[in-house]
Amino acid sequence: MLLSLIKIIAFIVIVTALTYGAMQLMTVDGGAIISVAGVEMTLSPLQLVFGFVALVVLVWLFLKLMAFLIATYHFLNGDETAISRYFDRNRERKGFEALSEGMMALASGEGHLALTKAQRAKKYLNAPELTTLLTAQAAEMTGDKRQAEESYKALLESGQTRFVGVRGLMKQKLLAGDTDTAMALAKKAFALKPKHEETQDVLLKLQAEKEDWAGARETLGAKLKAGNLPRDVHKRRDAVLALSEAKDIMEDGQSIEAREAAINANRLSPDLIPAAVMAARGYIAQDKPKYASRVLSKAWGAQPHPDLAAAFAEIAPNETATARLKRFVTLTKQNPDNPETKMLLAELHIAAEDFPAAKRALGDLVNDDPTSRGLTLMAAIERGSGADDAVVRGWLTRALTAPRGAQWICDNCQHIHTEWAPVCANCASFDTLGWKRPPAGEVAMPVGTEMLPLIVGQSPATDVVVVEDDANADVPEAEIVEEAK
Numbered sequence: 001m002l003l004s005l006i007k008i009i010a011f012i013v014i015v016t017a018l019t020y021g022a023m024q025l026m027t028v029d030g031g032a033i034i035s036v037a038g039v040e041m042t043l044s045p046l047q048l049v050f051g052f053v054a055l056v057v058l059v060w061l062f063l064k065l066m067a068f069l070i071a072t073y074h075f076l077n078g079d080e081t082a083i084s085r086y087f088d089r090n091r092e093r094k095g096f097e098a099l100s101e102g103m104m105a106l107a108s109g110e111g112h113l114a115l116t117k118a119q120r121a122k123k124y125l126n127a128p129e130l131t132t133l134l135t136a137q138a139a140e141m142t143g144d145k146r147q148a149e150e151s152y153k154a155l156l157e158s159g160q161t162r163f164v165g166v167r168g169l170m171k172q173k174l175l176a177g178d179t180d181t182a183m184a185l186a187k188k189a190f191a192l193k194p195k196h197e198e199t200q201d202v203l204l205k206l207q208a209e210k211e212d213w214a215g216a217r218e219t220l221g222a223k224l225k226a227g228n229l230p231r232d233v234h235k236r237r238d239a240v241l242a243l244s245e246a247k248d249i250m251e252d253g254q255s256i257e258a259r260e261a262a263i264n265a266n267r268l269s270p271d272l273i274p275a276a277v278m279a280a281r282g283y284i285a286q287d288k289p290k291y292a293s294r295v296l297s298k299a300w301g302a303q304p305h306p307d308l309a310a311a312f313a314e315i316a317p318n319e320t321a322t323a324r325l326k327r328f329v330t331l332t333k334q335n336p337d338n339p340e341t342k343m344l345l346a347e348l349h350i351a352a353e354d355f356p357a358a359k360r361a362l363g364d365l366v367n368d369d370p371t372s373r374g375l376t377l378m379a380a381i382e383r384g385s386g387a388d389d390a391v392v393r394g395w396l397t398r399a400l401t402a403p404r405g406a407q408w409i410c411d412n413c414q415h416i417h418t419e420w421a422p423v424c425a426n427c428a429s430f431d432t433l434g435w436k437r438p439p440a441g442e443v444a445m446p447v448g449t450e451m452l453p454l455i456v457g458q459s460p461a462t463d464v465v466v467v468e469d470d471a472n473a474d475v476p477e478a479e480i481v482e483e484a485k
Contacts, residue, residue, distance in 0.1 A: 095124030102134050111141030128154070129161045136168055148172060163192045167199065179206060190219070195226040208423050208430040213245040239269030240431050244422045246278060266295055271302035273435065274420045277311045289315045293330060300331045304340035305435060321352040339369055339405070346377050355384040375399035408433045 034041045043051060102117030115138040122131040136151030149172055155165030170185035186203040193199060200223045207216035220238055223229040229237075246261030265272065266279035276299035283292035296312045299305075312331060313324065325348045332345045342365050349358035358381045366378050379395035408417040415426035416438050424432055 091124045095121050095127075099125065099127075099130060099134065102138065106134065106137055106141065109141070111138050114138035115142060115144075129158055133161065133164060140168075145172065145176075163189060163196075166192065170199075170202065174202070179209065182206060183210065190222075194222055195228075197223070197226070197228045200226070200228060205428070205430055208241075209428050211244070211248065213241050213248065217241045217245075236269045236272070237431050239265045239272050239275055240422050242268060243272065243275045243278065270295070270298050273299055273303065273305045273307060277307050280311045281314065284311075284315060297330050297334070301334045303435060304331075304335050304338045304344070306340065306344075309340075309344050321348070324348060325352050339365055339371070339374070343374055343377060346381070350377065350380055350384065353384065355381050359385075370398065370402050371405035372399045372402045373405055375402050403437070405437070406435050407438050409436055409438055410434075414439060 034043065098117045098121035102114045102121060105111075105114035105117060115135065118131055118134040118138050121134065122128075125131055132151050132154050136148050136155070139145075139148035139151060149169065152165045152168035152172065155161040155168070166185055166189045170182050170189060173179075173182035173185060183203070183206040186199060186206055189196070189199045190203050200219055204216055204219045204223070207213075207219060217238060220229070220234060220241065224231065224234040242261060242265035246265055249257045249261055260282075262275060262278035262282050265275040269275060276295050280292040280295045283289070283295065292315050293312070296308050300308050300312075309328075309331065312328065316324070316327065319327065328344070328348055332341055332348075335341050342361055342363060345361035346358040349355070349361055358377070362374065362378060362381070366374050375395050376399045379392050379399065382395060383392045408420050409415070410417070410424040410426060410429060411432045411434055412424060412429040413427040415424055417425060417433060420433055422433075423430055
């Protein structure tokens with residue numbers, strides 16, 4: 001509507017300007033005398049202008065006639081398409097102009113204009129691979145899903161544009177939430193172009209969401225071969241997939257295969273905490289405690305974690321507290337300034353009822369970096385040392401409002417997980433979970449302190465006595481201690 005109004009106004013302005021110019025020329029005195037073959041013609045300024053325009057038109061018609069005569073000459077000499085090419089040349093020019101204008105409109109975000117230009121280009125050009133693609137992308141921009149899908153389906157008919165069609169349909173299905181169809185299309189696109197990075201990423205993400213670990217490992221290998229993934233990143237992510245595959249095997253009850261898969265995952269990435277824990281437990285099941293100790297020690301050196309300490313305790317579940325304290329030196333001598341190492345050492349001394357040593361192990365951690373777990377351990381130390389109930393209760397009260405410490409957090413969306421997973425439960429990103437502190441104000445369940453009963457080597461009911469030997473202690477205190485354990 002607005003465009004039509006602008007055209008009408010522009011037409012009126014042009015006609016008015018031409019009329020005004022003609023009237024001005026009519027008032028000009030003088031003229032031009034043209035002599036041809038003894039014949040003289042006197043032309044006024046207005047006649048002279050019209051004559052010049054007529055001459056330009058005649059020259060243009062002459063050139064067109066000459067081009068047609070040349071095409072006819074070539075046709076008579078055996079070129080059967082010469083005349084058709086002459087008439088098609090103008091159509092192609094208009095078609096390519098419309099196509100270029102449509103691409104510019106698409107790049108500038110004018111979807112409706114691009115769609116109009118695509119239809120015009122389709123009218124003049126016999127190049128469906130170009131005009132259909134422009135139509136599909138313009139329809140996507142305008143939100144016309146039906147036309148976009150029809151256009152992408154039309155691109156499937158040509159081998160030259162089949163990949164573009166499959167990729168376009170895949171994106172349509174992803175937007176619609178049809179992940180099953182999208183995954184089938186991603187596999188087809190991957191088969192057509194195995195080195196296409198975007199297709200590899202989409203397929204890998206979908207395979208991880210569907211827990212197709214074997215397929216995901218193949219896709220990951222293709223990314224490495226294509227040079228789309230650094231070797232160290234590939235090694236880490238392959239370990240994550242191998243670990244996930246091992247967990248599935250374990251759920252199926254194939255314990256031997258699960259152990260082998262877990263050990264393989266640990267070899268691929270020794271610092272992957274869940275893989276180290278699972279591999280260590282596999283070695284324990286095979287009665288290979290030295291191998292289990294070596295795996296856990298190496299992982300602890302990379303990043304201390306409560307799960308590693310719990311698995312290390314499982315190597316000798318029936319040992320005395322003193323013997324366990326001595327054996328755990330393999331871990332505690334590494335990263336001695338790490339809060340996890342300090343808290344582990346404090347737990348070991350509490351189990352051995354050496355409360356002064358436990359307090360020295362914590363050091364200034366409860367003041368410099370207070371966490372719920374560290375403060376609860378301090379309450380246990382005070383209780384074991386014979387402090388008043390008010391002192392113990394004070395530490396436990398602080399533990400209620402203290403930060404929970406490091407958690408499994410997605411690097412992409414910052415979602416907190418209670419346990420490690422290969423895929424984020426919130427944003428479905430693959431291999432984005434890291435063991436780190438949550439943002440301020442986040443609340444998550446405590447982890448790691450449940451290993452205290454395991455280190456002590458007693459039942460939970462007996463362990464309560466360590467920090468709650470007063471029969472008159474308040475109920476909330478007992479609940480907090482139970483939670484910490």
